[in-house]
Amino acid sequence: MSQPTIESILQEKRLFRPAEDFSSAAHISSMAQYQALYEQAAADPAAFWAELAEQELDWFQKWDQTLDWQPPFVKWFVGGKLNISYNCLDRHLTTWRRNKAALIWEGEPGDSRTLTYAQLHREVCQMANVLKDLGVKKGDRVGLYMPMIPEAAIAMLACARIGAAHTVIFGGFSADALRDRLNDAEAKVVITADGGFRKDKAVPLKAAVDQALEDNAVPSVAHVLVVQRTQQEVNWQADRDVWWHERQPTASADCPAEPMDSEDLLFILYTSGTTGKPKGVVHTTGGYNLYTHMTLKWAFDIKDTDVYWCTADVGWITGHSYIVYGPLSNGATSLMYEGAPRASNPGCFWDVVEKYGVTIFYTAPTAIRAFIKMGDELPKARDLSSLRLLGTVGEPINPEAWMWYHEVIGGGQCPIVDTWWQTETGGFMLTPLPGATPTKPGSATKPFPGILADVVDLDGNPVGANEGGYLVIKHPWPSMMRTVYGNDERYRKTYWEHIPPQDGQYLYFAGDGARRDEDGYFWVMGRVDDVLNVSGHRLGTMEIESALVSHPAVAEAAVVGRKDELKGEDVFAFVTLEGQYSPSDSLKAELKQHVVKEIGAIARPGDIRFADALPKTRSGKIIRRFLRNLASGEEIVGDATTMEDQSVLDKLREEA
Numbered sequence: 001m002s003q004p005t006i007e008s009i010l011q012e013k014r015l016f017r018p019a020e021d022f023s024s025a026a027h028i029s030s031m032a033q034y035q036a037l038y039e040q041a042a043a044d045p046a047a048f049w050a051e052l053a054e055q056e057l058d059w060f061q062k063w064d065q066t067l068d069w070q071p072p073f074v075k076w077f078v079g080g081k082l083n084i085s086y087n088c089l090d091r092h093l094t095t096w097r098r099n100k101a102a103l104i105w106e107g108e109p110g111d112s113r114t115l116t117y118a119q120l121h122r123e124v125c126q127m128a129n130v131l132k133d134l135g136v137k138k139g140d141r142v143g144l145y146m147p148m149i150p151e152a153a154i155a156m157l158a159c160a161r162i163g164a165a166h167t168v169i170f171g172g173f174s175a176d177a178l179r180d181r182l183n184d185a186e187a188k189v190v191i192t193a194d195g196g197f198r199k200d201k202a203v204p205l206k207a208a209v210d211q212a213l214e215d216n217a218v219p220s221v222a223h224v225l226v227v228q229r230t231q232q233e234v235n236w237q238a239d240r241d242v243w244w245h246e247r248q249p250t251a252s253a254d255c256p257a258e259p260m261d262s263e264d265l266l267f268i269l270y271t272s273g274t275t276g277k278p279k280g281v282v283h284t285t286g287g288y289n290l291y292t293h294m295t296l297k298w299a300f301d302i303k304d305t306d307v308y309w310c311t312a313d314v315g316w317i318t319g320h321s322y323i324v325y326g327p328l329s330n331g332a333t334s335l336m337y338e339g340a341p342r343a344s345n346p347g348c349f350w351d352v353v354e355k356y357g358v359t360i361f362y363t364a365p366t367a368i369r370a371f372i373k374m375g376d377e378l379p380k381a382r383d384l385s386s387l388r389l390l391g392t393v394g395e396p397i398n399p400e401a402w403m404w405y406h407e408v409i410g411g412g413q414c415p416i417v418d419t420w421w422q423t424e425t426g427g428f429m430l431t432p433l434p435g436a437t438p439t440k441p442g443s444a445t446k447p448f449p450g451i452l453a454d455v456v457d458l459d460g461n462p463v464g465a466n467e468g469g470y471l472v473i474k475h476p477w478p479s480m481m482r483t484v485y486g487n488d489e490r491y492r493k494t495y496w497e498h499i500p501p502q503d504g505q506y507l508y509f510a511g512d513g514a515r516r517d518e519d520g521y522f523w524v525m526g527r528v529d530d531v532l533n534v535s536g537h538r539l540g541t542m543e544i545e546s547a548l549v550s551h552p553a554v555a556e557a558a559v560v561g562r563k564d565e566l567k568g569e570d571v572f573a574f575v576t577l578e579g580q581y582s583p584s585d586s587l588k589a590e591l592k593q594h595v596v597k598e599i600g601a602i603a604r605p606g607d608i609r610f611a612d613a614l615p616k617t618r619s620g621k622i623i624r625r626f627l628r629n630l631a632s633g634e635e636i637v638g639d640a641t642t643m644e645d646q647s648v649l650d651k652l653r654e655e656a
């Protein structure tokens, strides 16, 4: 019998049921079990989470109150004391896991390193003591600007251990972006490296930190702790800069974990929004620890025999929750990879899977689409038979990519766990439980137990099956963001005021459009606000527009997303120039470079179009909808009569 084609499978609307041998060995092994957990949690979410918190985490002191919900501000496990680095390290040391691999690191070029739980614990304690020596105290903030090396995870855990909050800034952000974030967080110390390896090149990191701190631009920073990675030349400021390798040999490995209040700040992670500068999403200790622990355990069915690899960077929430905290809290083996597929080594991911016998592999649709382009030969030439579960995150996965992932990488054997979540949610919200939930290509399926998700209209009324609406969450969950750092009002406005409460129940507004099908499966459609999703990275259109208008040639800028086969979406900018400037290719290139300087390479516009004027309403608002149509070469959809000047559109069309 011939294999069905991908098209015929899609037309069949096939369900992929978990294989029996997978289910029988899984933590959650049937839909009946999922349903029971879901209903138990929905009936009394606080009791549900309290029971798990007791079972799964170690506490120095039990909480007095499980949930304190004063919308939109939440507290979980109030009065409880714990330390996430204790839960990720110390508690495993008294078990056989002491000598189990905690982190497996595959570096570039050709480096590798494995740290057992005992070794990782030792290094975390040493770094924690060095931070203390540098004056870092409980409640302080520490900025991390790191390549993908074990020291990135060590630094996060060291901060958590002494009760300092970390704010990790993705190594691809520019010095300007770094400066803004360090200032907003008022970081006391920055941990960085001389450089990191990216796509066969040693890229400088310390130099960007120097630039960010120039002229005392971040007055809160007293020291920079530098890991030697690439051996490249660095400038040195003796009263400020400290080498990690000079401190480590003499640093004490004795550093008991600080008892933290469940609601003490664990980290700030900046993410793009619709307005203004990126916002610092605040996560606290207890709820975040519990939720990342539980979601990894049940949705990825993590076991002691697994070699688990998440390909994200620690600079994003996925790296925080699912390279560092979730896996280590579970005592799992987490693989960290410094490299990325590139022309000189397109099969590197599959080499890593083969080399370490990776069993669980978690990546993004944009990567999967890139692999499809590279051809089946690369994965087929490697032994991928160790894989037993595949995960995806970052954007809606197109069914074609899902099917390829399933067939070519998973050999038709591995459940695909499509996880919908956000920086703000801390952990997976919509996800299959692989031993229970039948999957549909392109759907993140159902809510995790304890998550009450819905699709509603702007008034908060649930929409019918298969009707589009806004994705909302109806009850607080443990790893929910607590606020925007230093800006409670912005938190309230961004997430809680778009949609009014229903019967006194507040609705968390995720910013995504979705529909729910006749089986109750969620299909997330993408952002409904002015946030772009470029290769799974969130970028605010406003942020890029501000970067563009900060260039002297630019009078006005409007940024929209243009559909892109690989990236999902690409940055497309419309720009009007100041009188004395005229359009040219060199100016285009200069403006692109300007955005790279202001934000980082991830925000570089794929294209810029110069315009005499931008389409606006009579009240002066730029009509982005039209620009989106123009950027994608589509017909203009919608009513153009509200426009102030009709000829603007004709002109823009002509120039296309």
Ligand code: WTA
Pocket (backbone or CB within 6 Å): 271, 316, 317, 318, 392, 393, 394, 395, 396, 397, 418, 419, 420, 421, 422, 423, 424, 444, 510, 511, 512, 524, 525, 526, 527, 533, 536, 537, 538
């Ligand atoms: C999108 C990343 C569809 C979504 C963890 C969300 C997804 C934003 C999925 C958050 C998915 C993430 N299916 N869309 N499985 N996962 N998204 O904060 O638009 O970087 O709002 O968190 O990515 O991006 P963030």
